[in-house]
Amino acid sequence: MSVQQQMREKGPLGMLVALAEDVFTRVTAGIPPGEFRRMLRGEPPGRPNPRLKPHSETFLLHIRPTYYHESVTRWTHTFRLGMLSTYLFFLELITGILLMIWYAPTPERAYQDMIRLLSNVPFGQFLRDLHRLGAEAMVAIVTAHMVRTYLTGSYKPPRQFTWFTGVILLVVTLFLSFSGYLLPWDQLAFWAVTIGTSMAEAVPPQIVGETVNLLARGAPDIGANGLLRFYLLHVLFLPALLILFFFVHYYKVVHFGISLPASEEEVGEDTANRVPADRRVYFLPDVATDELSFLTGFTALLIVVTVFFFQAPLENIANPQQTPLHTVAPWYFYWLQGLLKIADKTIAGVILPGILLVLLAAIPYLDFNPSRRGRDRRVAIVSGIVAGTMMIILSYMGTPQYAVQAAPPVEIVQELMPEEGMGPAREIGYDNLPLGVWRTDEEVEYPNEEFAKLMEEFKAATRKWQEKDPDFNAAVGQLTISQDQPRLKRLDWYITWFDAQGAPGEFSRSFWLHQDSIYWEQYGLKHRFLEYIREFFMSRQEQ
Amino acid sequence: MQGIYIKSPILKILIGILATLITIGAILLVAFTEEIRMEEQAASWEGRSIENGAALYATACASCHGVDGKGASGPALNSYYFFTDTGRIQDVEFPGSLRQYVKLTIAAGRPSKQQSQWPVRMPTWGADYGGPYRDDQIEEIVDYVMNWRESALAQTPYEDPWRCFEDVPTPCDEQGFVGLLKRVGLTPEEYLAGLPAEAQPTPPPARPAELLFTEMGCNGCHALTKANAAGAVGPDLDPLPQVAGERIPGMSPEEYVYESIVNPDAYIVEGFPPGVMPTNYAQRMSEEEIRSLVDWLLQP
Numbered sequence: 093m094s095v096q097q098q099m100r101e102k103g104p105l106g107m108l109v110a111l112a113e114d115v116f117t118r119v120t121a122g123i124p125p126g127e128f129r130r131m132l133r134g135e136p137p138g139r140p141n142p143r144l145k146p147h148s149e150t151f152l153l154h155i156r157p158t159y160y161h162e163s164v165t166r167w168t169h170t171f172r173l174g175m176l177s178t179y180l181f182f183l184e185l186i187t188g189i190l191l192m193i194w195y196a197p198t199p200e201r202a203y204q205d206m207i208r209l210l211s212n213v214p215f216g217q218f219l220r221d222l223h224r225l226g227a228e229a230m231v232a233i234v235t236a237h238m239v240r241t242y243l244t245g246s247y248k249p250p251r252q253f254t255w256f257t258g259v260i261l262l263v264v265t266l267f268l269s270f271s272g273y274l275l276p277w278d279q280l281a282f283w284a285v286t287i288g289t290s291m292a293e294a295v296p297p298q299i300v301g302e303t304v305n306l307l308a309r310g311a312p313d314i315g316a317n318g319l320l321r322f323y324l325l326h327v328l329f330l331p332a333l334l335i336l337f338f339f340v341h342y343y344k345v346v347h348f349g350i351s352l353p354a355s356e357e358e359v360g361e362d363t364a365n366r367v368p369a370d371r372r373v374y375f376l377p378d379v380a381t382d383e384l385s386f387l388t389g390f391t392a393l394l395i396v397v398t399v400f401f402f403q404a405p406l407e408n409i410a411n412p413q414q415t416p417l418h419t420v421a422p423w424y425f426y427w428l429q430g431l432l433k434i435a436d437k438t439i440a441g442v443i444l445p446g447i448l449l450v451l452l453a454a455i456p457y458l459d460f461n462p463s464r465r466g467r468d469r470r471v472a473i474v475s476g477i478v479a480g481t482m483m484i485i486l487s488y489m490g491t492p493q494y495a496v497q498a499a500p501p502v503e504i505v506q507e508l509m510p511e512e513g514m515g516p517a518r519e520i521g522y523d524n525l526p527l528g529v530w531r532t533d534e535e536v537e538y539p540n541e542e543f544a545k546l547m548e549e550f551k552a553a554t555r556k557w558q559e560k561d562p563d564f565n566a567a568v569g570q571l572t573i574s575q576d577q578p579r580l581k582r583l584d585w586y587i588t589w590f591d592a593q594g595a596p597g598e599f600s601r602s603f604w605l606h607q608d609s610i611y612w613e614q615y616g617l618k619h620r621f622l623e624y625i626r627e628f629f630m631s632r633q634e635q
Numbered sequence: 636m637q638g639i640y641i642k643s644p645i646l647k648i649l650i651g652i653l654a655t656l657i658t659i660g661a662i663l664l665v666a667f668t669e670e671i672r673m674e675e676q677a678a679s680w681e682g683r684s685i686e687n688g689a690a691l692y693a694t695a696c697a698s699c700h701g702v703d704g705k706g707a708s709g710p711a712l713n714s715y716y717f718f719t720d721t722g723r724i725q726d727v728e729f730p731g732s733l734r735q736y737v738k739l740t741i742a743a744g745r746p747s748k749q750q751s752q753w754p755v756r757m758p759t760w761g762a763d764y765g766g767p768y769r770d771d772q773i774e775e776i777v778d779y780v781m782n783w784r785e786s787a788l789a790q791t792p793y794e795d796p797w798r799c800f801e802d803v804p805t806p807c808d809e810q811g812f813v814g815l816l817k818r819v820g821l822t823p824e825e826y827l828a829g830l831p832a833e834a835q836p837t838p839p840p841a842r843p844a845e846l847l848f849t850e851m852g853c854n855g856c857h858a859l860t861k862a863n864a865a866g867a868v869g870p871d872l873d874p875l876p877q878v879a880g881e882r883i884p885g886m887s888p889e890e891y892v893y894e895s896i897v898n899p900d901a902y903i904v905e906g907f908p909p910g911v912m913p914t915n916y917a918q919r920m921s922e923e924e925i926r927s928l929v930d931w932l933l934q935p
Binding site: 392 | 640642644646648651653654655658661664665666668669672673675676677678679680681682683685686687689690693770771779782783785796855904
């Protein structure tokens with residue numbers, strides 16, 4: 093229709109309206125304004141359904157199904173864990189790319205870059221905390237996703253291969269998180285990864301183990317080459333692998349549909365393509381609204397936690413010459429650390445986890461039980477719960493509390509003023525540490541309440557270890573605080589004791605504390621904000 | 636099983652809007668406090684560096700340069716002459732800043748013991764020059780040493796613990812705070828008299844002799860039972876009350892001990908080398924303190 097003809101039929105205003113409608117329909121990829129309005133009002137679509145057009149017009153919507161079975165859209169059916177995993181991956185991708193701007197993977201620069209990111213980049217700490225929190229949440233959510241799938245038996249035919257790719261995604265997620273661990277190049281990172289890669293060394297036969305270890309570290313010990321390799325794994329290789337398997341996984345999910353509750357679906361049934369018309373929930377607008385509101389809610393939660401409650405740890409710079417008192421794996425590898433305490437490195441570190449992984453991936457091909465109902469799957473569910481409990485027990489054994497303890501005086505000082513992080517002595521701060529000699533066997537008036545509490549903890553720790561260790565008797569602790577330099581105090585911890593034979597022992601350890609120092613537990617808004625809230629409530633109580 | 640889910644699209648949209656507002660609010664809160672946070676962080680990392688430097692100094696440097704940086708068998712660092720712009724840095728004609736001079740000296744050490752009166756050559760500490768410490772550790776030690784600036788520049792001419800470097804062109808009597816004053820034709824008394832009343836130094840209270848014995852580092856080199864000291868570098872001080880009067884004919888025990896503290900190389904006990912004991916104790920202790928230390932040492 094020519095412009096003149098349109099002009100004649102509709103008039104100038106009508107033509108503008110038609111033009112606007114046309115633009116709107118293009119932007120929405122096929123939904124005219126009238127239909128959009130009906131959508132917002134919750135009215136049913138016309139026939140044939142005009143709301144399907146965007147699915148064939150746009151790439152991102154064409155990979156989404158046009159409708160779901162009503163039973164799977166309930167939140168408690170899947171808890172949206174798969175979607176959350178995907179969302180977190182893209183969140184990590186965005187924050188990760190931004191963080192790459194201020195980071196160079198060399199031992200000379202990596203840690204300095206962390207300091208610069210924290211002290212010289214607006215939103216630098218926020219980005220780092222969000223990236224770290226997102227990574228830990230991703231591991232947790234991917235694991236929960238797997239547990240849910242196992243408990244509802246959703247891996248059964250025709251979804252066996254979906255499960256298999258899911259296990260690969262879980263492993264890639266774990267490695268992705270772990271490879272990011274080394275990048276800050278602090279003590280925490282260096283020693284966790286040293287232990288992690290030393291497990292690769294235990295792969296039998298010896299020549300293979302050594303080669304794998306050499307490939308991962310780039311040298312017999314972790315150094316510049318190892319850092320570069322972990323960096324490339326973290327930012328390139330593993331994300332690419334994850335994207336590849338994600339699309340395989342997702343294609344299978346759409347292809348077979350999300351499994352219905354066991355009561356509504358028989359194993360082997362193709363439910364995705366046979367949804368009764370009255371049970372269909374269309375993606376546009378119902379599922380889309382639901383997902384958008386859910387993801388904005390989740391984002392808000394994540395940001396609020398990042399801003400107020402979470403801080404990514406940053407210990408001292410990596411020092412290959414100094415092994416920390418307690419090296420800790422990331423929490424999702426506590427179970428492995430626990431396992432390593434029972435058996436040797438080859439069995440507990442390589443063979444057992446390897447067998448577990450193969451078993452996990454092969455579950456759908458080993459489980460011939462034709463039912464997904466809970467009452468028919470007692471063996472599977474009980475063994476799942478047993479395996480989960482085992483993991484929790486092993487994890488507990490892997491925590492630092494269960495760790496091999498050092499000598500009592502070392503542990504006492506570590507408790508009050510740890511090698512890494514804050515601890516009670518640094519927490520009360522420079523100003524609250526009074527100069528002088530303070531002993532645990534004296535009852536004196538302390539200059540301030542905070543310091544009195546610290547000395548109380550010192551006394552309690554000394555008492556506790558005397559009860560625990562027969563070789564640690566009549567222990568006396570002494571804390572000498574002196575002014576070493578302007579705005580720098582020196583804390584000398586000195587502990588004497590007698591062992592079971594009555595022979596005396598002594599231990600001393602010195603630390604310094606600068607007036608301006610803050611340790612990672614005290615970083616940023618969280619600390620100040622909590623302090624602010626505390627002050628607010630204290631002033632309320634006084635009134 | 637019915638399950639829990641929100642059905643109303645209006646409620647969902649409201650939740651979405653509320654969540655977006657909360658997100659924006661939290662990010663704005665960060666934005667408004669970001670300036671303060673970055674300042675705090677920058678100050679903190681300087682402080683952390685000084686803390687780490689202090690630990691390294693205590694293990695590597697304190698034995699020669701003194702726990703308080705006022706020198707022992709090595710030169711003083713916590714010194715007015717060392718920190719002031721017209722002092723050491725100008726006399727050695729180093730083209731860079733004092734910080735760079737300190738860093739270079741720590742990292743590379745002194746290349747040779749030739750033409751030096753110090754008993755021990757400054758070792759190389761930086762890994763680049765064959766020493767044990769990485770560059771970031773050297774930086775930390777430098778941060779710690781430079782942190783004395785404030786206290787060093789607050790020293791009076793008498794308090795400056797600087798000991799002469801014999802191998803530089805500047806003559807000995809023109810080094811140290813007193814030497815700097817001499818160059819402009821002032822005596823310390825004239826300088827102090829010229830200061831306004833509020834800038835006049837107040838003499839600190841005299842320290843007890845027992846404390847001086849450890850604070851001045853005597854226990855590091857001398858043995859003395861009553862002070863739990865077992866140093867073997869210098870003469871044993873336990874027999875001092877008996878032998879002090881017989882060492883130099885015509886000299887009272889008090890005079891002998893006093894002279895040996897203030898001017899250690901005046902009389903050398905046989906079997907010990909000269910030039911080891913620091914010569915700046917007269918500057919580091921008040922007259923009253925030295926007298927009390929002499930009395931305490933002579934008490935059996």
